[in-house]
Amino acid sequence: MVHYIIVITLLALGLSPHCLSSKTVGGGYLYPQFYDHSCPKAQEIVRNVVAKAVAKEPRMAASLLRLHFHDCFVKGCDASILLDSSGSIISEKRSNPNRNSARGFEVIDEIKAVMEKECPHTVSCADIMALAARDSTVLTGGPSWEVPLGRRDARGASLSGSNNNIPAPNNTFQTILTKFKLQGLGIVDLVALSGSHTIGNARCTSFRQRLYNQSGNGQPDNTLDQSYASQLRRNCPRSGGDQNLFFLDFVSPIKFDNSYFKNLLANKGLLNSDQVLFTKNGESRELVKTYAYNQELFFLQFAKSMIKMGNISPLTGYRGEIRQNCRKINA
Numbered sequence: 001m002v003h004y005i006i007v008i009t010l011l012a013l014g015l016s017p018h019c020l021s022s023k024t025v026g027g028g029y030l031y032p033q034f035y036d037h038s039c040p041k042a043q044e045i046v047r048n049v050v051a052k053a054v055a056k057e058p059r060m061a062a063s064l065l066r067l068h069f070h071d072c073f074v075k076g077c078d079a080s081i082l083l084d085s086s087g088s089i090i091s092e093k094r095s096n097p098n099r100n101s102a103r104g105f106e107v108i109d110e111i112k113a114v115m116e117k118e119c120p121h122t123v124s125c126a127d128i129m130a131l132a133a134r135d136s137t138v139l140t141g142g143p144s145w146e147v148p149l150g151r152r153d154a155r156g157a158s159l160s161g162s163n164n165n166i167p168a169p170n171n172t173f174q175t176i177l178t179k180f181k182l183q184g185l186g187i188v189d190l191v192a193l194s195g196s197h198t199i200g201n202a203r204c205t206s207f208r209q210r211l212y213n214q215s216g217n218g219q220p221d222n223t224l225d226q227s228y229a230s231q232l233r234r235n236c237p238r239s240g241g242d243q244n245l246f247f248l249d250f251v252s253p254i255k256f257d258n259s260y261f262k263n264l265l266a267n268k269g270l271l272n273s274d275q276v277l278f279t280k281n282g283e284s285r286e287l288v289k290t291y292a293y294n295q296e297l298f299f300l301q302f303a304k305s306m307i308k309m310g311n312i313s314p315l316t317g318y319r320g321e322i323r324q325n326c327r328k329i330n331a
């Protein structure tokens with residue numbers, strides 16, 4: 001309500017609400033002060049629970065950052081990824097990108113439980129994820145930004161959207177870029193946001209092909225450093241060990257820095273989708289080099305691109321709802 005009053009007042013004064021908020025891809029406005037009056041402690045609650053979870057398990061920062069991405073690429077940033085299967089809802093948790101892979105749901109549950117006690121029916125699960133992604137970045141040493149808020153939660157999920165829209169690690173550079181463009185994101189966003197792979201883990205099954213049979217001729221990927229490849233093969237055998245875990249950035253796996261890009265320059269990107277940013281396109285190659293040489297530029301662009309991703313088709317106003325339990329729609 002408050003944000004309508006602000007926006008209407010600005011419009012009446014002949015001012016653009018752009019000065020306060022970011023225009024979203026699907027219409028509606030998000031702005032950082034959305035909960036300032038309705039739930040002044042909202043941001044603090046998210047920060048405290050995330051800090052506790054990351055202190056307990058550093059990888060959780062990566063998992064929470066990824067959750068926001070996998071939410072936003074499917075029907076917009078509307079917390080559809082958090083819904084469990086029930087009634088006509090088929091959970092996105094079952095999709096190829098998410099199955100045995102997406103994690104952090106219990107942390108979101110915990111944030112939501114504290115939030116409902118402090119300010120019932122007020123803060124959306126979608127906003128909680130956007131804040132948790134920012135806090136996770138900051139806690140691991142990355143940049144900070146003000147998170148535009150005011151998203152509402154979806155009353156449905158899309159398993160097919162999750163399977164089709166989220167890029168796969170063996171997609172070509174073009175396919176990955178196309179999937180970003182379909183969300184209103186460009187090549188700069190693609191390269192900067194891929195920098196998230198400076199933290200977190202991937203399973204053997206996500207990159208095995210590169211180690212043994214990259215293009216069907218029984219040979220490893222020739223854009224993968226040979227000694228790094230043989231190291232990886234020790235724990236990622238030709239068959240079995242699918243769930244074995246590897247650091248996406250072996251240099252500083254729990255630190256948000258630009259070593260991910262430095263690794264790409266050394267042909268030591270873990271996923272095929274990482275290395276292609278350096279090998280398959282001139283423009284993206286230059287961006288990789290820029291971020292490898294200049295962490296500050298990477299951090300600046302990362303923050304910008306996270307805000308842009310967070311603006312993908314949110315539900316605002318009277319659309320959607322404020323879920324009481326992030327795992328199910330309200331009765």
Ligand code: HEM
Binds near residue numbers: 103169170203273
């Ligand atoms: C560009 C296309 C992308 C592809 C193909 C991709 C693919 C993947 C894959 C395959 C994994 C490992 C999953 C597993 O083996 O369980 C992963 C992990 C991860 N991804 Fe991406 N990703 C992409 C972009 C992004 C973006 C845009 C973000 C965030 C803004 C992101 C954040 C992460 C994080 C933080 C992890 C580690 C999660 C953890 O340790 O729990 N990725 N990604």
